[in-house]
Amino acid sequence: MSELTDARILAIESSCDETAAAVIENGRHLLSSVVASQMEIHARYGGVYPEVASRQHVLSIGPVVEQALTQAHLSLAEVDAIAVTRGPGLAGSLVVGLNAAKGLAIGAGKPLIGVNHLEGHIYSSWVYADSGHKSDIPAAPQFPLLALLVSGGHTELNLMTGHLTYRRLGATLDDAAGEAFDKTARLLGLPYPGGPSVQSAAETGNPFAFRFPRARTDGAWDFSFSGIKTAVLREVRRMQANGVAIPVADMAASFQAAIVDTLLAKTLAAAREFGVSEILVAGGVSANKALRAAFMNQAEFKVNIPKFAFCTDNAAMIASAGYFRYTQGDRSALDMDVMPTWPLSS
Ligand SMILES: Nc1ncnc2c1ncn2[C@@H]1O[C@H](COP(=O)(O)OP(=O)(O)OP(=O)(O)O)[C@@H](O)[C@H]1O
């Protein structure tokens, strides 16, 4: 057993189509992170096929956990607690990770900590991998901060005044940002997964070629992305009707610019309004190069964005969030159930 602040957390994540395990020390220092992706399998279906996902988790979970411990050079007895994603996500996928975590906790006599997947995304900004130089350790995010969560199923702005506290200021009224990328990719005939393929198509496109709408939700901190997607659809249909070849790169670049502008403008406005000095961006869409550049290029606020590898689903982020819950005395019962829908804050 380590001192509380040096605690080592073994975490499991299986909320969607990634089977992942990781070990983190002191909430930030990554000892190992293993992700078994099912992306190629689901690409055949153009999206995640839930039953296939849960059965793949069954196959991968044992080897992935074993590998995470091996890479960390630790035995199960040497970790202090087991953290696991409890939700939100696909029930059949969550169950596999949760039951594996319960087995490990019982077998090794370690505490079990259920973690919200969205909280995990936020805590990915605390994770760092060792370079061997103390001076390379990035500063931890400082409170109060404004957290923009942009993932496949969620888009929301939360004010954090301390660890594990969230005041939701606003959220998307329709599609999540990642969902908008995925749907637009389909409209443009780009392959699954949509976000990365829109990004690479956009690289050779002109972001000013089309002026897609920047939805205003005045007076509120909410977002709306369905209008942008519908505008793309209308343009595609118009061109098809006229027998015009679709300028995929220009449309992808213009769509991406509309999403990035919308996210940046609202986040900056909220950051000013609530007097924070730092912004945090998290979730799969934070892997987007244009989004990262837009946030990093403004000089008003310090921006925390996870390292690329920790933007999409992984277990390092669950281990980090699990650590802060562990040090606060948070423990879950062995009869804990999954929570397929579980808001970060109510
Ligand atoms: N480079 C990118 N540009 C834009 N979007 C991206 C990029 N990379 C990933 N995404 C999007 O991120 C989403 C996946 O993120 P993430 O893994 O966090 O979602 P999820 O776990 O399915 O949903 P949630 O976290 O809301 O439960 C997908 O919608 C994907 O298209």
Ligand SMILES: [Mg+2]
């Ligand atoms: Mg996710």
